[in-house]
Amino acid sequence: MSIRFSFGGDEHIFGEVSEAMSLDSFFTGLSMTNAVKAAGIKGVTEICPANASFQIRFNPDLIKPQDLLKELQSMEAAASKSDSVLKTRIIELPVYFQDPWTHETCMRFRERHQDPSSTDLEYSARINGYATVEEFIAAYSGQPWFVSMVGFVAGLPWLYQMVERKKQIEAPKYLRPRTDTPKLTIGHGGCFAAIYSVRGAGGYQMYGVTPAPIYDPTRKVRYLTDEMCLFKPGDIVKFKAIDRDAYDTTLEAIDANTWQPTVREATFSLTEFNKDIYGTNAKLMELINGR
Amino acid sequence: MAVKVISPGLSTSVQDLGRPGYYHLGIPEGGGMDRFATRIANILVGNDPGLAVLEVTFMGPELEFTEAATVAITGGELPPKVNGEERPTWESFPVKAGDRLSFGYLKAGARAYIAISGGIDVPVVLGSRTTYVLGALGGFEGRVLKAGDELPIGAASGQSGKSLPANLRRPQIIPAELRMLPGIYWHRITEAAGKRFFDDTWKVAPEADRIGYRFKGGTPLEFVEREQPFGAGSDPSNIVDACYPYGSIQVPSGTEPIVLHRDAVSGGGYMMLGVVISADMDLIAQLQPHTPAKFVPVTLDEALTARADNAKLMARAEEYLAG
Numbered sequence: 336m337s338i339r340f341s342f343g344g345d346e347h348i349f350g351e352v353s354e355a356m357s358l359d360s361f362f363t364g365l366s367m368t369n370a371v372k373a374a375g376i377k378g379v380t381e382i383c384p385a386n387a388s389f390q391i392r393f394n395p396d397l398i399k400p401q402d403l404l405k406e407l408q409s410m411e412a413a414a415s416k417s418d419s420v421l422k423t424r425i426i427e428l429p430v431y432f433q434d435p436w437t438h439e440t441c442m443r444f445r446e447r448h449q450d451p452s453s454t455d456l457e458y459s460a461r462i463n464g465y466a467t468v469e470e471f472i473a474a475y476s477g478q479p480w481f482v483s484m485v486g487f488v489a490g491l492p493w494l495y496q497m498v499e500r501k502k503q504i505e506a507p508k509y510l511r512p513r514t515d516t517p518k519l520t521i522g523h524g525g526c527f528a529a530i531y532s533v534r535g536a537g538g539y540q541m542y543g544v545t546p547a548p549i550y551d552p553t554r555k556v557r558y559l560t561d562e563m564c565l566f567k568p569g570d571i572v573k574f575k576a577i578d579r580d581a582y583d584t585t586l587e588a589i590d591a592n593t594w595q596p597t598v599r600e601a602t603f604s605l606t607e608f609n610k611d612i613y614g615t616n617a618k619l620m621e622l623i624n625g626r
Numbered sequence: 627m628a629v630k631v632i633s634p635g636l637s638t639s640v641q642d643l644g645r646p647g648y649y650h651l652g653i654p655e656g657g658g659m660d661r662f663a664t665r666i667a668n669i670l671v672g673n674d675p676g677l678a679v680l681e682v683t684f685m686g687p688e689l690e691f692t693e694a695a696t697v698a699i700t701g702g703e704l705p706p707k708v709n710g711e712e713r714p715t716w717e718s719f720p721v722k723a724g725d726r727l728s729f730g731y732l733k734a735g736a737r738a739y740i741a742i743s744g745g746i747d748v749p750v751v752l753g754s755r756t757t758y759v760l761g762a763l764g765g766f767e768g769r770v771l772k773a774g775d776e777l778p779i780g781a782a783s784g785q786s787g788k789s790l791p792a793n794l795r796r797p798q799i800i801p802a803e804l805r806m807l808p809g810i811y812w813h814r815i816t817e818a819a820g821k822r823f824f825d826d827t828w829k830v831a832p833e834a835d836r837i838g839y840r841f842k843g844g845t846p847l848e849f850v851e852r853e854q855p856f857g858a859g860s861d862p863s864n865i866v867d868a869c870y871p872y873g874s875i876q877v878p879s880g881t882e883p884i885v886l887h888r889d890a891v892s893g894g895g896y897m898m899l900g901v902v903i904s905a906d907m908d909l910i911a912q913l914q915p916h917t918p919a920k921f922v923p924v925t926l927d928e929a930l931t932a933r934a935d936n937a938k939l940m941a942r943a944e945e946y947l948a949g
Contacts, residue, residue: 342809344874344900344903345904356855387868389869392872396937490761500856532761552751564651
């Protein structure tokens with residue numbers, strides 16, 4: 336596997352690890368961006384990992400584009416061979432699936448959907464081979480997800496579920512994007528989940544909402560005082576399905592600024608994961624549940 | 627010292643030279659879309675070039691000053707008036723306590739910059755005073771201005787009567803020629819489609835803002851056939867979601883190109899044809915809807931030469947104003 340590099344104008348280098356999504360490609364991209372960060376290359380201004388690619392922004396007055404390209408190419412061999420052990424954390428995020436707010440929005444934009452006669456959840460459950468919405472939600476919240484990219488708007492994570500490819504949930508985006516999505520909606524497009532950090536336009540299927548803010552520009556939310564964005568690429572997220580009562584109780588605690596998500600330090604080895612996916616996930620989830 | 631917003635104009639926000647370093651979190655660099663005009667406005671009133679100014683879109687605000695100050699308007703031709711009397715653009719002039727600054731109709735360009743001696747003194751957030759409206763971050767309460775807002779102004783005196791002559795500015799040429807470096811996912815379209823993309827004259831669509839500029843009126847793209855890779859989505863214009871460079875040209879469904887600007891969404895699932903070169907980003911800031919524009923392919927060396935020429939123009943202007 337070799338990275339395809341392309342200059343993005345005179346200030347960016349785009350590196351595509353692979354056309355298709357996979358955890359291996361994500362890890363190679365993350366190793367590359369970590370190596371670039373560690374190298375402290377003069378003139379590099381932004382280092383952005385993505386799902387199966389990455390982007391480096393630079394000031395061509397400080398480093399020649401061709402010199403930076405050569406430097407990146409020299410890091411490639413080490414990045415794709417690295418043993419992919421990641422010191423990271425696992426975050427448990429409560430999610431109220433089948434909530435009234437995404438349901439209302441989903442009905443308001445029905446004519447922009449592939450199947451106006453079903454809800455987003457019913458449609459996604461069906462095309463992914465689940466008999467009921469409940470089984471679909473169980474699969475969605477049963478195994479953890481990797482934050483494989485952060486962006487679009489401030490603090491929005493793309494999440495890639497840690498299951499084998501044939502179990503990956505896939506769903507198309509709306510035929511035409513909606514002009515509205517409730518804030519903190521859990522959405523899905525392609526093979527990715529996303530959490531809308533702010534209210535706004537969107538095209539992903541909508542499944543539920545989390546009461547937990549994930550972006551706070553005022554830095555008042557107790558767990559967002561240092562970093563205004565909760566998620567970083569490489570974080571592991573486990574959704575915990577909650578009902579209306581638990582949602583309301585959590586929201587009250589958040590309003591009182593007494594709530595914070597469960598976060599545990601974790602070490603993740605891609606090699607071990609590939610050998611035993613569900614065993615690895617079970618150990619990760621024990622970190623959260625075994626308190 | 628403060629400035630009261632009597633009426634806000636169409637979309638007026640606090641901007642400086644931007645907030646780099648947070649794009650990996652989806653927080654764009656922002657800053658004045660026309661960086662040349664942003665810098666020069668500051669210099670004309672005696673400010674550091676990186677202080678905060680007001681970026682005005684299409685229609686000017688009406689402002690009232692609580693104390694005397696020096697003011698300069700640059701960028702698009704939006705004729706300023708003090709208490710109803712016309713003032714020049716690209717030239718600093720004095721205002722007194724109680725004076726009202728308003729504007730006539732926009733004559734050319736799309737965005738004007740109002741610099742006030744001392745700068746707009748909103749809090750610095752993540753290293754900048756720039757407003758990021760989508761994320762409600764920075765600027766004045768994280769949003770565009772509203773009637774009744776009172777903007778704090780830094781302490782400074784400034785000197786009026788400084789001006790930058792037209793020959794030290796870059797003229798606006800219509801149809802606009804936006805130079806771009808083909809790349810990133812250029813290989814996804816057919817050779818014929820690539821040729822037509824450059825042959826066609828496009829028009830700026832009404833959806834043109836700080837996030838991006840949409841263009842319409844050209845031929846829809848023809849894609850090279852392929853089986854869509856896993857995770858990319860089913861439309862041939864879809865890719866596995868990736869980072870979007872500033873100036874990148876994405877073409878959702880292959881129909882209308884969108885050039886991302888300084889408040890860019892940082893990533894997404896649409897293929898990009900390449901990136902508008904840094905030297906031509908300011909030109910986009912001054913395009914009104916319906917303006918004709920062409921995309922012109924250049925090499926990386928040509929892009930770097932254009933960048934150097936732009937820097938020389940800026941240096942000449944700054945040298946002139948320092949003299």
